[in-house]
Amino acid sequence: xxxxxFHIKRYDPARDAQGSTRVQSFEIPHxxxxxxxxxxxxIQEKLDASLAFRYCCRASICGSCAMYINGRYRLACQxxxxxxxxxxxxxxxxxxxxxxxxxxxxxxxxxxKYEYIRPWLIRSSEAPAKExxxxxxxxxxxxxxxxxxxxxxxxSSCPSVxxxxxxLGPHALLWAYRFEVDSRDEARxxxxxxxxxxxxxxxxxxxxxxxxxxxxxxxxTEGIQWLKMAAVxxxxxxxxx
Amino acid sequence: MPHHQLIVVGGxxxxxxxxxxxxxxxxxxxxxxxxHPGRSHSGAAQGGINAALGNNPDGHDDTPEKHAFDTVKxxxxxxxxxxxxQMTRDAPGVIFEMDHWGCPxxxxxxxxxxxxxxxxxxxxxxxxxxxxxxxxxxxxLVQQAYQRQITMYVEVFxxxxxxxxxxxxxxxxxxxxxxxxxxxxADAVVMATGGAGRIYGNSTNAIxxxxxxxxxxxxxxxPLKDMEFVQFHxxxxxxxxxxxxxxxxxxxxxLLNDEGERFMAxxxxxxxxxxxxxxxxxxxxxxxxxGRGIGGADYVHLDLRHLGAERILERLPGIRDLAIHFEGVxxxxxxxxxxxxxxxxxxxxxxxxxxxxxxxxxYAAGECACVSVHGANRLGGNSLLETIVFGRRAGMAVVSDLxxxxxxxxxxxAGRAAVAALESRVRDLVAxxxxxxxxxxxxxxxxxxTRDYFGVFREDAVMRTGLEILxxxxxxxSLVGLRNGGGVFNLDLIxxxxxxxxxxxxxxxxxxxxxxxxxxxxxxxxxxxARDDEKWLVHTLAYHTPEGxxxxxGPVALGTFEPQERKY
Ligand SMILES: Cc1cc2nc3c(=O)[nH]c(=O)nc-3n(C[C@H](O)[C@H](O)[C@H](O)COP(=O)(O)OP(=O)(O)OC[C@H]3O[C@@H](n4cnc5c(N)ncnc54)[C@H](O)[C@@H]3O)c2cc1C
Numbered sequence: 061x062x063x064x065x066f067h068i069k070r071y072d073p074a075r076d077a078q079g080s081t082r083v084q085s086f087e088i089p090h091x092x093x094x095x096x097x098x099x100x101x102x103i104q105e106k107l108d109a110s111l112a113f114r115y116c117c118r119a120s121i122c123g124s125c126a127m128y129i130n131g132r133y134r135l136a137c138q139x140x141x142x143x144x145x146x147x148x149x150x151x152x153x154x155x156x157x158x159x160x161x162x163x164x165x166x167x168x169x170x171x172x173k174y175e176y177i178r179p180w181l182i183r184s185s186e187a188p189a190k191e192x193x194x195x196x197x198x199x200x201x202x203x204x205x206x207x208x209x210x211x212x213x214x215x216s217s218c219p220s221v222x223x224x225x226x227x228l229g230p231h232a233l234l235w236a237y238r239f240e241v242d243s244r245d246e247a248r249x250x251x252x253x254x255x256x257x258x259x260x261x262x263x264x265x266x267x268x269x270x271x272x273x274x275x276x277x278x279x280x281t282e283g284i285q286w287l288k289m290a291a292v293x294x295x296x297x298x299x300x301x
Numbered sequence: 302m303p304h305h306q307l308i309v310v311g312g313x314x315x316x317x318x319x320x321x322x323x324x325x326x327x328x329x330x331x332x333x334x335x336x337h338p339g340r341s342h343s344g345a346a347q348g349g350i351n352a353a354l355g356n357n358p359d360g361h362d363d364t365p366e367k368h369a370f371d372t373v374k375x376x377x378x379x380x381x382x383x384x385x386x387q388m389t390r391d392a393p394g395v396i397f398e399m400d401h402w403g404c405p406x407x408x409x410x411x412x413x414x415x416x417x418x419x420x421x422x423x424x425x426x427x428x429x430x431x432x433x434x435x436x437x438x439x440x441x442l443v444q445q446a447y448q449r450q451i452t453m454y455v456e457v458f459x460x461x462x463x464x465x466x467x468x469x470x471x472x473x474x475x476x477x478x479x480x481x482x483x484x485x486x487a488d489a490v491v492m493a494t495g496g497a498g499r500i501y502g503n504s505t506n507a508i509x510x511x512x513x514x515x516x517x518x519x520x521x522x523x524p525l526k527d528m529e530f531v532q533f534h535x536x537x538x539x540x541x542x543x544x545x546x547x548x549x550x551x552x553x554x555x556l557l558n559d560e561g562e563r564f565m566a567x568x569x570x571x572x573x574x575x576x577x578x579x580x581x582x583x584x585x586x587x588x589x590x591x592g593r594g595i596g597g598a599d600y601v602h603l604d605l606r607h608l609g610a611e612r613i614l615e616r617l618p619g620i621r622d623l624a625i626h627f628e629g630v631x632x633x634x635x636x637x638x639x640x641x642x643x644x645x646x647x648x649x650x651x652x653x654x655x656x657x658x659x660x661x662x663x664y665a666a667g668e669c670a671c672v673s674v675h676g677a678n679r680l681g682g683n684s685l686l687e688t689i690v691f692g693r694r695a696g697m698a699v700v701s702d703l704x705x706x707x708x709x710x711x712x713x714x715a716g717r718a719a720v721a722a723l724e725s726r727v728r729d730l731v732a733x734x735x736x737x738x739x740x741x742x743x744x745x746x747x748x749x750x751t752r753d754y755f756g757v758f759r760e761d762a763v764m765r766t767g768l769e770i771l772x773x774x775x776x777x778x779s780l781v782g783l784r785n786g787g788g789v790f791n792l793d794l795i796x797x798x799x800x801x802x803x804x805x806x807x808x809x810x811x812x813x814x815x816x817x818x819x820x821x822x823x824x825x826x827x828x829x830x831a832r833d834d835e836k837w838l839v840h841t842l843a844y845h846t847p848e849g850x851x852x853x854x855g856p857v858a859l860g861t862f863e864p865q866e867r868k869y
């Protein structure tokens with residue numbers, strides 16, 4: 061049996077002021093294969109039942125367990141301690157987010173901003189009896205943004221979010237982009253004012269932290285740049301629909 | 302105390318689809334979910350969703366009736382045929398609706414939705430979005446819920462039903478974010494809490510798939526149907542049980558034993574790797590038991606290499622990522638080590654095609670329900686379909702049942718009583734504290750028992766031993782104590798409160814399996830290898846009693862397809 065030490069940033073609203081945290085260390089035995097999420101469960105079951113963290117699928121698709129692990133944004137379930145090449149693991153909640161408890165942060169603003177960009181298909185023409193035809197080339201335009209799991213890594217990593225609380229953030233703009241490039245959507249005109257402003261794309265200074273932070277290897281910056289270009293095009297030539 | 306006309310417990314595909322339907326009809330609807338709906342387990346579904354669209358060049362002759370036949374045959378004739386026919390008829394319409402709502406299905410050159418072959422299907426009829434179909438469907442429906450401004454109580458953990466005058470009038474719950482115990486009253490409740498895979502120690506399911514909704518309904522007197530039918534998926538990753546979709550074989554992947562042989566030729570010469578899951582899982586287990594696992598160990602290989610990098614990257618990119626991250630294997634370069642693992646709960650809350658249960662005011666949809674369309678063995682791609690078809694139908698049923706107005710009775714005082722009962726239960730747990738029995742030790746023993754005693758192959762003596770262990774664990778449940786008393790996001794509280802329900806479900810599986818002296822679908826007994834239609838073409842109904850489940854049996858709806866021997 062080997063052991064690994066988790067140094068976990070902890071916060072309990074019943075005893076700590078918001079923003080004040082402590083670090084607590086736990087030793088975890090393992091046989092070579094151990095994900096950070098499994099280690100957290102070991103602690104919760106055997107060492108300290110009060111430890112709080114989010115979890116669900118443990119297969120990197122639900123986006124629950126995004127954390128800051130040894131200085132990088134990661135999904136706890138997808139992080140094998142072996143690949144960290146050290147037996148000291150520092151685990152923190154997503155930085156720059158308000159805390160609920162321990163590794164659980166408050167995602168209220170994050171989801172409100174997502175909802176604000178109207179992340180749903182909008183059409184005015186009558187629906188066909190069958191599917192709305194979409195060419196493979198048009199479908200491929202969706203490949204990148206639809207894999208977003210809304211884990212919050214990009215949002216937490218973005219200096220523009222830190223400095224401007226109203227900035228929609230990389231996740232919301234990535235989803236705005238997703239509907240802009242969907243050949244089935246018919247609300248270009250309606251959507252433009254949602255992100256073509258200071259709360260929206262112009263707050264992105266292409267620092268690209270989001271690209272580095274994304275555990276699904278997506279590129280929100282690319283989507284945002286596309287939106288900026290589209291805004292300019294539309295100002296010059298007008299929106300199509 | 303919050304009140305809504307309809308409370309939907311669960312924000313997965315089934316719950317969301319029910320909520321959207323009822324909201325569109327003007328009802329005041331709220332979803333209560335343990336996780337943000339977009340994080341529900343439905344999002345993990347990979348391979349696809351079935352509908353006889355006939356888009357695939359090899360699928361022109363497909364029809365809903367043929368889809369129904371495959372479903373019933375796949376179920377080993379235990380599915381209710383009228384229900385299967387209903388589901389397959391509704392299927393094309395609900396798929397087109399998901400497309401109209403923006404679901405990014407993969408496409409053919411002509412712009413139509415692409416379809417791939419899946420196990421046990423006579424035609425390629427599985428619609429997909431690469432290998433992330435569940436993720437795409439789930440986000441599309443969450444977005445519909447946002448658009449319709451459906452109230453969402455997120456990170457609210459439901460623990461029981463509020464029942465008043467023989468009617469379900471709401472639920473009680475632990476609010477994880479604010480830390481309180483609370484009642485939510487309603488005129489109707491739809492249970493959509495998903496499967497119970499985590500009562501097994503080797504499951505593909507999400508960690509939160511603990512069967513809570515089924516356990517609550519059971520405790521309230523609603524029978525659970527066909528719980529002994531547990532699906533083992535042929536291809537779970539060796540070290541983590543994470544699923545490698547059937548789509549891998551749909552795209553042409555091989556199953557190979559230690560000799561490099563495509564052994565399915567000996568078990569299902571026509572269907573080969575695309576035989577239904579029960580047959581494929583038994584075949585792999587037999588290979589392993591007879592020493593032909595890789596290097597003699599307990600796994601075989603899923604080989605995709607011959608598909609080539611381009612096809613793997615286009616059709617199975619998620620599978621490749623999972624194999625690399627969780628098993629350290631790149632399927633473009635190496636075969637993937639896999640073995641059969643628990644995957645799907647065929648049984649569940651007994652309900653009809655409109656989700657109505659035997660408790661007025663309570664409806665069920667999705668994996669926690671048993672309509673039954675899957676019978677003794679579910680076909681791949683039929684479960685996502687079930688969530689949307691029957692979620693929608695449950696929503697419609699609630700709307701029509703509430704047309705006469707709200708039910709009589711005093712939901713609020715029943716709600717207060719239910720909260721008081723929950724509070725006293727929690728006080729007892731806190732009082733026993735760390736001196737009480739360890740809930741995690743009980744959980745660990747339970748999941749090992751289901752895995753080892755109620756697996757792919759079953760036998761009387763083995764199951765009896767397992768049942769004894771489960772009964773002892775059940776007794777110990779009343780002694781557990783809470784190590785962490787109160788506060789917000791109390792995982793100790795959640796995981797302790799859900800434990801007894803999990804053991805209850807395990808007991809239903811065990812009792813049902815022991816009693817059923819035949820082999821049918823996923824329930825394969827070495828001591829009774831044949832299907833026995835004379836005696837066992839019946840649904841099992843498990844009723845809660847303080848002494849454990851009491852079993853009754855009910856008829857299967859036949860009539861269209863004559864039961865035959867299953868050959869593939
Ligand atoms: C890895 C994997 C891949 C799959 N692939 C396919 C596929 O390709 N095709 C197919 O047809 N099927 C597939 N399935 C099966 C299918 O995905 C599921 O059966 C289906 O998604 C279940 O949906 P649901 O809405 O019933 O439940 P879920 O999606 O599990 O949702 C349950 C909801 O209930 C909530 N909940 C649960 N308990 C509580 C509680 N106590 N209090 C409050 N809320 C609660 C949860 O928060 C969640 O929102 C797959 C399953 C797995 C495990």
